[in-house]
Amino acid sequence: MDGTWTIGELADHAATTLAAHDSPQANGRVRDLPNERLIRWYTTIGLLDPPLGRRGRTALYGRRHLLQLVAVKRRQAAGRSIAEIQVELAAATDETLERIAALPPSSSGESPPREGFWRHRPDISHRPATVPAALPGHHPPRPTVVQGVRLAPDLTLLLETTDLSDDDLNAIDSAARPLVEELRRRGLVAPPESATPPRRSQ
Template sequence: MESTWTIAELAERAVEALSAGDSVQVNGRVRDMPNERLIRWYTTIGLVDPPSGRRGRTALYGPRHLRQLVAVKRRQAEGRTIAQIQAELAGATDTHLSRIAALPAPGPAPAAAPPPLEAPAAAPSLGRSRFWTPAAAPSTAAPTSAFDGGGAVPRPPVVQGVRLADGLTLLLDVPALGDDDLAAITAAAGPLLEELRRRGLIEPASPPPPETPPTEALPTDMAPPRATSADAAPDDPSGSSQ
């Protein structure tokens, strides 16, 4: 069974892997070490896969996420742009990611601690119990809970959602999003949406509606056509008039 970590533990392992290599220092436009916010951003733009599972409300990540994260930082250390890294690593195999990430080999597992010594069983008492000592009365107090007023009820966290396409919503654990944030997310989500549509994971983009040709209005000063002699009713052959 593969190991799983929280997002904070994933960031710590990525920092350890990058610190053990030779490409810790990167160019001035790139952060030296990943953090939780950077991992969420990489997930949004498709450089890191979504969490592989959850433990309650906690997202869990595995070895592939670690390889993806370290591989991205290695390529950034070489001076490559995010667009170039997306083109290379989007949907990359584990073998390709492992070659780029070059994770250090795990150290030997620590030796298991010896089991604790069991305490000797107490010898049964041969004397009579003290009849003058009253037995403890059982407690009749009901346990308290947060719903009985024994504590404050925790407020559920609020997240922000951005609808990127039909059937695809981005959830961000942030208090609020501004217009600049929405514009940046929309621009960065373009390559991700194209890849998802190519794989058939979301519906294709709807074509724009056809344009209706404009109708030419009749000038208001144009008089309606008048009837000519050819359009008049024929004469009565009997020659009689009424």
């Protein structure tokens, strides 16, 4: 292990970590243990950072991804909605994620991934705000909740809406088909898994 994991290994680490810590899924609020589909969706809506890089076509993940994934599940187990978790964890530092995820020692034994400085989120908590917090009526912008529409196995359209009808999906399919075909010709997206219309990412 070089400090990075495949998406399947990340899912296994997260599931093992959650099972070893009082199984927060047991309260019935959280339906899904982490799996590859869930990880991809969380990445699409910004709950997980993009992969650190790729080995061929295999995406690679690191310890921060594990912290993010476990932190999300802890918050879900506490009854928080995805929208609330997005707001709380959108720019969370590693220290914040460590506190929320509360990884047991056995989950922390892997050496952290060897990343460049540009991959780390800076801790900006000590920096002055650009707009004084004391100004009356000033509220910092909140992260936007988006919905993903899967156009191809590795191509997702993000929309700032929570209400898509079947007619909307059919229209998106018709409009996006030439783009998807061109991207496939260029080898930028994977071949189709099946001839199915686009679907909401969940």
